[in-house]
Amino acid sequence: MKLEKVRWGIIGCGNVTEVKSGPAFQKVKNSELVAVMRRNGELAKDYAERHNVPKWYDDADALIQDPEVDAVYIATPPGSHKEYTLKVAAAGKPVYVEKPMAIDFEECNDMIAACKAAGVPLYVAYYRRAQPRFLKIKELLNRKAIGDVRFVSSTQYQKTADEVKKGEELPWRLQPAMSGGGLFYDLASHTLDILDFLLGPIKDVHGIASNQAGYYQAEDIVTGTYRFDSGVHGVGNWCFAAFENVDVNEIVGSEGKITFSTFGDDPVVLTTAAGEQQWKFERPQHIQQPLVTMMVEELTGEDTKSPSTGENGARANWVLDKLGKH
Structure with a gap:
């Protein structure tokens, strides 16, 4: 998959997207944030206006199907990561999902399989790998x-x-x-x-x-x-x-x-x-920006590979499951 420019949409424009991640999509070369979604439409509209984002939605499916959205950043709690990842993959678009990747290792494997079947990359927000x-x-x-x-x-x-x-x-x-x-x-x-x-x-x-x-x-x-x-x-x-x-x-x-x-x-x-x-x-002012840069470079065909993928994101969940269930 090669894009001339990556036009991003965000599902779940909550606190993590205010400084840590959201602005990075607009500051990285060949990257643009074009749409955001939140179930509360007024909050989505407020975010879009404050961050100069042209579109906002209160329906995730509408954002995913927007032809002007090339890739989707899922910034909701982990409980909905699998649901949205499968929908974005089915739409043929790259997925960038917050961490932990899902609520358990089994869901991670389902997400990896869906993205592989759709032929789209799956990235996870373990941004320290790029710092x-x-x-x-x-x-x-x-x-x-x-x-x-x-x-x-x-x-x-x-x-x-x-x-x-x-x-x-x-x-x-x-x-x-x-x-x-x-x-x-x-x-x-x-x-x-x-x-x-x-x-x-x-x-x-x-x-x-x-x-x-x-x-x-x-x-x-x-x-x-x-x-x-x-x-x-x-x-x-x-x-x-x-x-x-x-x-x-x-x-x-x-x-x-x-x-x-x-x-x-x-x-x-x-x-x-x-x-x-x-x-x-x-x-970094926007702590995810180094990783966003690497993802955009990979998606636009530069000789860069994101160090944070679905495979290593799933490995973290496997260890979490082994240690944390009680």
């Missing part, structure tokens, strides 16, 4: 800056939001029917995917998921161990009812270690017998 800070870590690993990789540890925990403690209406991220699980599915998916990018696919998974605080039904703590195809071992701890916010990953090798966060802006740190080196990276 300079993680490409730097990849480069350090490739040149064996820490020798042979032995294991990776991830520790991510945070406080419970006050409104959740008060028993107010739960956000969709804490409703498994819409999200697949709790905050583990929403947040740990980024870490597990970037480890897949840096170290290769995970092969064996063992985990324990529980709800300790009792504020909602989804898991609020997950502890897991895993082994990558390469033989590297991994351990992860995620807790969403702790006393502070912590986000740290360590990749340990025979000659050193690399320390970094998944979500923070703190430096990437390389520690070896020779000492410590740090690299600081500015957060």
Whole structure:
């Protein structure tokens, strides 16, 4: 599939599209955002007016069938990702879907199959794969800056939001029917995917998921161990009812270690017998723009391939399912 210019439509123009993704479609070369959809038509109209988008819809099917829409970005909660992906694929248009890719691994496989049958690409919004800070870590690993990789540890925990403690209406991220699980599915998916990018696919998974605080039904703590195809071992701890916010990953090798966060802006740190080196990276204004650039370049026939596909997006869901169901 080769397009001269990619004219995008968005299904679900909520918060994630305001700064993280939406403006990127208008700023990337040979890319344009031409239509948005939200079930609340007034909110869709408001978004379109504020972002200078020519069309808005309150019906997803109408946007998908719009002949002026070449590709569709699905930015709804995961519970509707499969439904919309199958419809976009049936219309013969490329799909870019938010993460997690779906509510479970089985749905991911259905989405991959539909896009393959339709002959259209399927991309997933694991945008860290295109960001300079993680490409730097990849480069350090490739040149064996820490020798042979032995294991990776991830520790991510945070406080419970006050409104959740008060028993107010739960956000969709804490409703498994819409999200697949709790905050583990929403947040740990980024870490597990970037480890897949840096170290290769995970092969064996063992985990324990529980709800300790009792504020909602989804898991609020997950502890897991895993082994990558390469033989590297991994351990992860995620807790969403702790006393502070912590986000740290360590990749340990025979000659050193690399320390970094998944979500923070703190430096990437390389520690070896020779000492410590740090690299600081500015957060992109529109955090998905590097990945959007790569997708557009691929769709317009340039010698670029998106590093985030349905296949690796599904692998993240497979690990989430193994660790997070309780």
